[in-house]
Amino acid sequence: MALPPSLARFRPFFTALLLVCSLIFSACGAAPQPSAPAPTQTGGGAAPPPTSVPAPLPETGPQTTSRSRLVFFGNLEPASIDVITMSGNVNERQVAAQIFETLVYMDQSQQIYPGLAREWSRSDDAKTWTFKLVSGVKWHDGAPFTAQSVADYFEHIRDNPVGSGPGSLKAVIGSARALDETTVELVLTAPRPDLLIELADPGMGIGNAAYVKRVGADAGFNPIGTGPFKFKEWVRGSQIVLVRNPEWTWGSPMFRMSGPPVIEEVVFRFSSEAQTRLAALEAGEVDFVDLLPFQDVVRVRTDPRFTVTGVLLPGMPQMNYLNTSLPPTDDLNVRKAIIYATDKQGIIESVYFNMVEPAYGPLSRVFPEYEPALEQMYEYNPEKAIQLLEEAGWLPGPDGVRVKNGQRLEVTIVENKGWNDWVYVLQANLQAVGFDAKVITTQGPSNTEAIASGKHHVPAMGDVFASASQMTRDWHSEGYGTFPSGHFLKGEQGARLDAMLKDAETEIDPEKRKEKYREIQRFIMENALMVPIFELYFYVAHANNLKGFVVDGTGFYKYFAPAYFE
């Protein structure tokens, strides 16, 4: 295009402007639309954890690496990285998993491996556990690691209200004592058949209680463990740097290696901006990113430089509780109507680009205790929802919202910002059958407060855990976990569910236990206590040449001890 003579002298300027604009618009171009559901399913059909030592695995650990520095880019910076003083932030465990070791480990197939404990046994009532520790272990400061270290650790977490391990386990620690230099006995106040699974959580890495007592909270900023990497530095707001522990020769058989790591340095960076994390990977500045946005999965998957992995996170699927203590959801028909009105397939297609799979009850299908009969219990059927509402006396009002005795059919849905994007489709689904549904957006602590207040009808939730016994924390009225003020099922039915959960949690026989958990799942869905939405997948992306790292039983945490670059 020819410019008028008066403007011709601005040609270089226009050219530069055009170039900048084209770059910007090319960056804004639409990403390819995802086309096929292809989550990589892991786990599934898990057997109950063994209490014997599995056969040693062949040592095929890495001998060389083409690069010696691994950069991990996670979402939230830890507040503290000592397992004893940690606050519960997910990435605290991610970092701690490299510095500390657990008594046992669990991989994605739910197989338990020896860790610091090479052998273990339990009493018939699953209350007394004895662990035989590996010998020759040293803390990072050179001090010897003994059975007394483990006993001190358990007693310390039992006695300290701040930090340290899952609350439900802390509550049942009775005593711990060293029987000899390498044998420790842990006595619980209640049977804990699933103890090994809980002990395999990276948050249960054995911390140095003597060190924590000596230096206090500073231990969280200069942690001392026994693991494959030692703490080097933490530049707050910027990065955490770990270096290899050259003396680490006692690694778990799960890592399939006999010597120390070949990676010299592991660097953890953090940003809550998912697009920044992804861009840093694409720009080659980091090797591993967590929490890949669903809309970017297909695009990154087609890039030959990266590997994208989707892991089904076991636990309680993404769902909405239905509050039975508030009208109108105190009416069973209304609760069932909400389930029938929810188009979970529509949610999966439109919000999650087919990257997740539908859920049908309160437990992931990866557990052996999963009840498959639930899959036929409720299908998407808005007509049925309308029929149930009309049977319950909720009739169309002048503005389309149903009314009964002058009351409008109003419900509030609680969203935890960034985690529950489906609630807006759910809101539309409910409005389509005559609800006046409002979404309340909360985040972090305000979400916990909103749910615990019991003032909302349809709060969204989900939980990640590795054992069916952890259902207690999401459904028992004592409220370990998401419900500090107890769940929403009151009265006789609530007491029944509490009793069923406690009974199943302490059941030692695997078959009886399976049946008890299936009964609980049926009870929850028959009483319409929740709207199951989808099984949560966790997508990560990493450089193609990064190999060897191991993912834990929850699918959440990565162990970089055996990692190497091809």
Add this chain to the structure above:
Amino acid sequence: MSAYLAQRVLLTIPILFGIVILTFFLVHLIPGDAVSAMQGQLKMSAQQMEQMREALGLNDPLHVQLGRYLTRLAQGDLGRSLFGGQPVAVLIASNIGATIQLTVAAMAVAVVIGVPLGILAAVKRGTLWDVTAVVLAMLGVSIPSFWLGLMMIQVFAVTLGWLPIIDRSARGLIMPAVALGLAEAAIIVRLTRATMVEILTADYIRTARAKGLLDRVVLWRHALRNGLLPLITMIGMQFGTLLGGAVVIENVFARQGLGTLVTQAVINRDFPVVQGCVLVAASMYVLVNLAVDIFYVVVDPRIRYS
């Protein structure tokens, strides 16, 4: 001058005290506390949560918590983080340098782009240069800095590979500083243009030209010097805006700084850290304004404080 300075410094004490009180009540108005933030992963029972609240002093009445905080503050102690227990002063000290670095760099970008473009627009009033500068200024104030940051990442880091995203070197500062500084540059363009247009039509400029002075002497020695006062005032005021913008940009570029620290602290309801950060940011703002007032004297000899 020194009496004036002493008076100004003394005046900052009630200002900062007011900010402390206001911040204290504001952060406690937000639903939830640090224990409910920890609940997500620690899975505590209601009883265990109460024990933890007791241990952290969160169960005390608000006035008791405020009294305890003020007593510590009077002793120069900003308290400890409820997450991990690190002293707030240490957390701030390890982050403030990066924020000041980013803010100063962004201000430099704003001034280097904004002042010449504003002068150019004023001198070439009514031409394409003027129109372009005004349009760019309008775009600059309209584009959100976080969006600009993300676009710059896509173009200059991912597509072209020219600049790093999370690098801690000086090169790593370029994109955050430009993303943060462009909006301020736009404001400076508009202000400089408006000021200079007014000055360039003033009688004393006409007189200077009539005396036969060169255009550049008229512009730089007579016009710009008089135009600097509102500009310096604006730059001082924009310092606070840049500190606020740094919160967003630090997160976009995963940079260390007070912004990242305070964002995380607000999410975690880590009250001592939020209060400490706000107090420090407010102090910086007050100090910059004081510095601006002092700078007036240097720029304009007619101004005298007594």
